[in-house]
Amino acid sequence: MVRVELPFHLRKLASLDREVSIDVAGAVTQRAIIDALEARYPMLRGTIRDYSTDKRRPFLRFFACEEDISFLQLDAPLPDAVASGAEPFMIVGALSGG
Amino acid sequence: MSGVRVLVGTRKGAFILTSDGKRDKWEVSEPLFGGWQFYHLKASPVDPNRIYASQQNDWFGQTMQRSNDGGKTWETVGNKFLYEGVPGTHQWYDGTPHPWEFKRVWHLEPSLTDPDTVYAGVEDAAIFKSTDGGQNWLELSGLRGHNTGSQWAPGAGGLCLHTILLDPKNHSRLYVAISSAGAFRSDDGGKTWKPITRGLHSKYIPDPNAEVGHCVHRIAFHPSKPDTLFMQKHWDVMRSDNAGDLWTKVSGNLVTDFGFVIDVHAHEPETVYIVPIKSDAEHYPLDGKLQVFRSRTGGNEWEPLTKGLPQSNCYVNVLREAMDVDSLDKCGVYFGTTGGQVYLSADAGDSWKTIVHDLPPVISVEVQTL
Numbered sequence: 209m210v211r212v213e214l215p216f217h218l219r220k221l222a223s224l225d226r227e228v229s230i231d232v233a234g235a236v237t238q239r240a241i242i243d244a245l246e247a248r249y250p251m252l253r254g255t256i257r258d259y260s261t262d263k264r265r266p267f268l269r270f271f272a273c274e275e276d277i278s279f280l281q282l283d284a285p286l287p288d289a290v291a292s293g294a295e296p297f298m299i300v301g302a303l304s305g306g
Numbered sequence: 307m308s309g310v311r312v313l314v315g316t317r318k319g320a321f322i323l324t325s326d327g328k329r330d331k332w333e334v335s336e337p338l339f340g341g342w343q344f345y346h347l348k349a350s351p352v353d354p355n356r357i358y359a360s361q362q363n364d365w366f367g368q369t370m371q372r373s374n375d376g377g378k379t380w381e382t383v384g385n386k387f388l389y390e391g392v393p394g395t396h397q398w399y400d401g402t403p404h405p406w407e408f409k410r411v412w413h414l415e416p417s418l419t420d421p422d423t424v425y426a427g428v429e430d431a432a433i434f435k436s437t438d439g440g441q442n443w444l445e446l447s448g449l450r451g452h453n454t455g456s457q458w459a460p461g462a463g464g465l466c467l468h469t470i471l472l473d474p475k476n477h478s479r480l481y482v483a484i485s486s487a488g489a490f491r492s493d494d495g496g497k498t499w500k501p502i503t504r505g506l507h508s509k510y511i512p513d514p515n516a517e518v519g520h521c522v523h524r525i526a527f528h529p530s531k532p533d534t535l536f537m538q539k540h541w542d543v544m545r546s547d548n549a550g551d552l553w554t555k556v557s558g559n560l561v562t563d564f565g566f567v568i569d570v571h572a573h574e575p576e577t578v579y580i581v582p583i584k585s586d587a588e589h590y591p592l593d594g595k596l597q598v599f600r601s602r603t604g605g606n607e608w609e610p611l612t613k614g615l616p617q618s619n620c621y622v623n624v625l626r627e628a629m630d631v632d633s634l635d636k637c638g639v640y641f642g643t644t645g646g647q648v649y650l651s652a653d654a655g656d657s658w659k660t661i662v663h664d665l666p667p668v669i670s671v672e673v674q675t676l
Binding site: 215216217218220221250251253254255256258259260265267268301302 | 339341342363364365366367368369382385386387388408
């Protein structure tokens with residue numbers, strides 16, 4: 209099971225607690241995690257990546273194992289600690305102030 | 307008629323305001339989806355409990371909500387707005403070609419006959435249609451594919467399709483307005499479109515006969531006279547009596563005719579409301595006085611309506627989607643401001659009161675007479 213941490217608004221949208229555990233088939237990559245997340249929670253479709261380009265939304269970043277992994281290739285394997293569930297895959301929204 | 311429900315879209319959530327037919331006492335809901343922008347919410351005229359809502363923010367993009375119980379509960383519906391075919395380019399602010407990119411839904415227009423059919427006006431400008439209650443959306447691509455499409459350029463708010471009108475007497479006829487491409491009409495259910503801009507003059511367009519490029523802010527009609535259109539253009543209040551084939555200026559005695567909203571009295575097709583704004587460089591009322599102007603003559607002769615509205619130190623704006631009317635015996639007129647106030651006149655504009663005054667900036671106001 210992969211653990212995924214979602215930002216406030218996506219948790220609210222999907223009626224979830226802070227963290228969700230999901231089964232990811234095959235290699236654990238960014239694409240595979242988001243595919244599994246969207247399959248289980250269809251209301252999240254289009255909110256993390258753009259429909260037409262598949263690109264991560266510009267105000268979001270992905271973190272794991274205290275590293276910013278946003279710029280890894282979508283199909284690059286993620287660290288074993290993420291694949292095993294020891295560490296969460298974190299989807300983080302940009303801060304905004306005012 | 308037992309009551310009124312007002313659907314308010316704001317920068318930080320949606321709100322539902324409810325009252326009985328007297329419109330004296332109001333209940334204001336908690337924020338719905340707090341923190342998200344709501345550009346528009348609108349209910350089906352066939353099933354008033356079916357409400358569609360455009361939910362969006364810069365982090366997570368566009369999502370869509372639907373309620374089947376008058377806003378008590380909501381479900382997320384389809385948010386896949388993909389342009390048909392290769393999107394091509396429109397004109398960017400600097401005149402260079404720019405790819406069409408979907409950004410958000412500005413306007414929702416439920417069908418007059420089927421609660422599962424709804425149209426969406428989006429940025430970058432296009433019209434989409436769903437026939438399954440908002441689950442799936444298909445572009446009516448004849449609009450964006452019009453031979454002027456590559457010349458369309460955004461206004462300061464983006465290249466947004468913000469107005470959709472469905473002709474109640476001719477179900478094949480639709481109108482749309484786009485900032486700042488202009489206005490278009492379809493007479494075949496949205497397959498093909500033609501610009502309806504003859505008679506519009508915009509100082510920043512060198513060609514006096516330009517078909518596109520006019521910054522139309524809003525169009526309204528009375529359902530009993532759908533060939534008579536009223537338009538608030540960037541500057542100028544306009545009128546057409548032939549379904550947009552020719553427009554004439556009806557700003558008349560207005561001191562300023564810049565503004566965003568325009569709407570028509572529920573029972574008097576020649577009574578029109580606007581909220582003039584000082585200028586396109588200063589988006590607030592003239593002299594700090596919030597005034598609605600009413601014409602009972604279909605334009606040209608305008609009277610200021612000020613009773614109950616702030617007449618000093620008022621520097622809010624009223625955005626294009628933020629005015630509507632109810633259809634009670636004495637027509638109610640409602641508008642929301644960027645200062646978070648929602649005002650109501652229960653006597654067709656003669657006097658005003660605040661329903662709620664500290665909401666987030668109001669983007670849209672839609673009224674249901676129940």
